[in-house]
Amino acid sequence: MKRGNKGYLFILPYFLAFLVFQLYPIIYTVILSFQRPITLIDMEFAGLENYRRLLTTPIFFRAIGNTWYIWMVNFVPQIVISVFLAVVLSEGRFRGREVLRTLYFLPNLVTAASIGVLFAVLMDWRFGTLNQVLLQLGVLAEPINWLQMPRVAQGTVSLIQWWQWFGYTTIIFMAGLSAISEDLYEAAYIDGAGRFQVFHLITLPLLRPTMLYVLVTSLIGGLQIFDIPRVLTNGRGAPDNALTTMVLYLYNQAFHFFNVGYAATVALFLFFMILVFSVILYVLLNRDPESARMARAARRRMRT
Template sequence: MDWQAGALNKMLLGMHIINSPINWFQSTIATPITVGFINWWMWFGYTMIIFMAGIQAISNDVIEAAIVDGVNGIQTLWYITLPLIRPTVIYNVITSLIGGMTMFDIPFVLTNGDGSPQGSILTMVMYLYNTAFRNYHYGYAAAIVTALFIMIGIMVFIAYKIMNRKPVYD
């Protein structure tokens, strides 16, 4: 991600996608995208292992019965695989939601805790850290963490309710 000698800029320049190197950590648009990509890359393997475990837990008898009934691949995915891995999807969505709302390490390391540029990647947990341990406002930090806890609880409840709806069949 180095803007002068980084592999990504060299690759994009070599493919003639960009004309000049991008300073990934000085742009208010590129910095959040970069942090998002780093987090996606960091958690991709774990998420895929969970999904693979959910898919492998589907009984072969169900798939074979669907094939005998004449179901094609897309119908198998839509009507058999996805409904049967719903608990796995709910787990991944909720843990990703909690992880996203409590993100601290990547933005903190990349910006020395200030969320630069212009606070574009200042997360609530970084703000909490700065309030408590750099500015020493412990009471305000306690209020922030309480609000964060409530917000995460509400968001998880909403995500769970949306994802755990029972399908209506005719």
Template sequence: MGNVSTDFRPLIILTFINHLIIEAPNGKVIMAAANVRSGVMVRRNRAFYASVAPFFAIFVAFSIFPVVFSFYLGLSDWDGFSEPEFVGLANYSRALQDPVFQKAIWNTLYLWFWSTILTVGLALGLAVMVNEYVLGGKTYFRLVFLLPLLVAPAIAAILLRVFFTSNGGIVNMLVGAAQGQPSYFNWLASEFWIKPLVVLLVIWRWTGWHMIIFLAGLQSIPRDIYEAARMDGVGRWAIFSRITLPLLFPSLAFSIITATLGGVQMFDEPFVLTQGQGGTNNSTTTLGMYLYATAFSQFDFGLGAAVSWYIFAAVVAFTLLHRSITKRLGA
């Protein structure tokens, strides 16, 4: 909630796990040298609590409390004004029966699947090309694909709207030029095209980020493996599929879970692209948008809270699934 950027969260999780593994022996050494006087201990403990106190005071008040309260809200019927009423799991079943919610699940899965596959695939290709085959300008390639990430999702959606406007938009001009007659196709109102447009936005913003992750992974692969393979006359495709891909597996797994966590919670891009409407017939209403609409347009706070727990369940499910897959494939 209001944290730095959700974009970045899984990366730090990975770093943290690495850190625990690397630092664990260090902790033991300290334990062994623990013949300190108790006065010193008390002072040290006090110093510890003092240093983490500012963080936990704010964190408990504004992050932990809302989550606990959200659990209560999910079990209540409340519009924010009248007396809240305990309704058990009614909100959870009400959400499931709502066709718009069902559509939002489907839309979210569609956007998650295609944006993840295409972004990760493209970034992987680009990273391998930049790492192994490009003749020069590596720094340029590292930086240039990152630029779209600096553009807020909401602003990127504004730009996309301008370029895809039905009347005089640049895309329709190009289509018109290609087919020899003017095109006035309304991309943004199309039930079919609006989802690919959201995917396009995600690809544009995120490819550079994944590429940097892959480049970092590629650089940790020893060069002489490639030299040896090339000496033996192994083809480019075989080098990629037999050497690069397996050795890149940790980066790949990390990249996919990042894209997945972002995809499940997608809000800004489809919201701004459809001006908050979710497209024709809710064709690109995501779970996040459904939550927003129930809470802040219909003031059905209980239903909104229930939906947020469904999103949480999806995050947990995807994280567990990801863990079991990476374990089985033996990272």
């Protein structure tokens, strides 16, 4: 046997596991989306019934809207602050830089379920620390039941997401910045460019690939948000369904109401939505606008 072909043996276990535990369940989910339950166990073919139901259920659209809203409100401030922090922390070496980076990163890997419960109790209307602080400072005359207000509840989830992820994103942008040649900055400063010009004409265009990575991974993760809305609302998505996200809706349909076929349809819709938007982002960010061309021109001039 040729040595190269022995490689198949090394990758075989992975692909067996992949086929059984990842691909098969996905294919089966597709099949389920065309079925309806007759008893608890048996299913029958239902054609496009689940798809029709999906497109005529207002709460499903509500869930899509909530998920996007929560993601956007977290992501926009996150990316602005992270790019800013990455630039500041990459410039020069000041003391405590490593410590700051670690502290910003700290919330990222902590169990989301625990974080959700923690914020729920911190924001509790009678016992919560937030109301206690506001009462003692005299900002509030009486406690407010924050998490019963739909917009505040959504904002809280966004805030938690922001809090958990801005440090991570900063680290990724710092890595992206370190890949930009320092000669480029020097040349720009020698040519008399100001701090903001350099940022606008060099840093930002050259951060594009990193930006794409951050956007796509954040979108994939953000549209699948489940843990925090679930623990904040004990699984109900309350108040007024404001925290019913797509995956929470999917989970409740599949494992509370046992609408397995319908829930499978929701899963597929989620997948295609993520796929379509990832492709759109990829195309948009890979285009070649003015500033990127100028950065390349600057680089060319450096070489000669």
